[in-house]
Amino acid sequence: MTSPAIPPRLPLGVLPTPLVPAPRLRAALGCGPLWIKRDDLAGFGVAGNKTRPLEHLLGDALARGADVLVTGGGPDSNFVAAAALAARVAGIDCELVVWGAGTLDPTPNLALAAAAGATVVPLDDVGVDGRERVDVVVAERATALRAAGRHPVAVPRGGSTPVGAAGFAVAAAELLDQGPAPDTVVLPLGSGGSTAGLLAGLAAAGAGTRVLAVSVSRPPAEITEKVLDLARACADLLGTPAPRADRLEVVDHRGPGFGVAAPGDRAAAATALRTEGLLLDDTYGAKAFAIALDRLSGGDLPGPVVLWHTGGVASALAHLGPRPSDHPALTGAP
Ligand SMILES: Cc1ncc(COP(=O)(O)O)c(C=O)c1O
Known part of the structure; x- marks a missing residue:
């Protein structure tokens, strides 16, 4: 295993974030071992994964x-x-x-x-x-x-630059320090830095973990290429082995539009809230959990699975009242 050359760091968060089991959600879905990586508790403002x-x-x-x-x-x-x-x-x-x-x-x-x-x-x-x-x-x-x-x-x-993505390469090492390598990590995919860094960090550690990334703003072909380019550039920066493309699956879940959750997304968010007390936002968390919960309950995701809660708390609270996504100008975005 190659030791990564981590770029300089200004400490902001309270890390590592907790990795917690989700027994009630697991029982509700009837699935295998299930964990939540609580980056919503990253401890810096309400910045979450960012x-x-x-x-x-x-x-x-x-x-x-x-x-x-x-x-x-x-x-x-x-x-x-x-x-x-x-x-x-x-x-x-x-x-x-x-x-x-x-x-x-x-x-x-x-x-x-x-x-x-x-x-x-x-x-x-x-x-x-x-x-x-x-x-x-x-x-x-x-x-x-x-x-x-x-x-x-x-x-x-x-x-989402190679330097920014290094933060999630470090997060991959953090996750692997917290327990055995999961089979799959699920997370929302926006500008791509989190997914790219995770792929780079998993490859650096030689872990066979797959990443299921739920695209909320771009068509899968476009964002997959961007993520893989960024993951390789991040690995170059760290001086670690290039990530394998077959470890990444991107699912298109732009749904009704950027920032707009479909009824099924809100149902998934409600399940997460009422089983494990997780607060998910419409733009990222609800969409990623909707895909994950669907696959988990269908037996399509062999465990152990880690659902990465990326945060979004400020907008999640706003969504509990009138939704920014009800704004017609926002709903126009793909
Ligand atoms: C709460 C939350 N989750 C997920 C993401 C997606 O992360 P990335 O842009 O690194 O793909 C973002 C991006 O802003 C975010 O704010």
């Missing part, structure tokens, strides 16, 4: 002498809120380019970012156009800040 990439992105930014983090995302992005807090802990400024922020109601995540003192650059664009524009405007803002004598570090949406 705590992990930010530890290395900010560690790297500080090592480069950055004085301002420039990044962005959607109006209900956990990453955006988490980045604002992480920049504060690093002692640097934060600029956030947010699609739809000019046209949509403020969400708890955006309110949190603003309360933490981040400068929000709102884009009126929504859906795919908005999403694509964010990274372009992030790069433009970084160029403008550099011209003004600042030292910006530009990070794309979701923090």
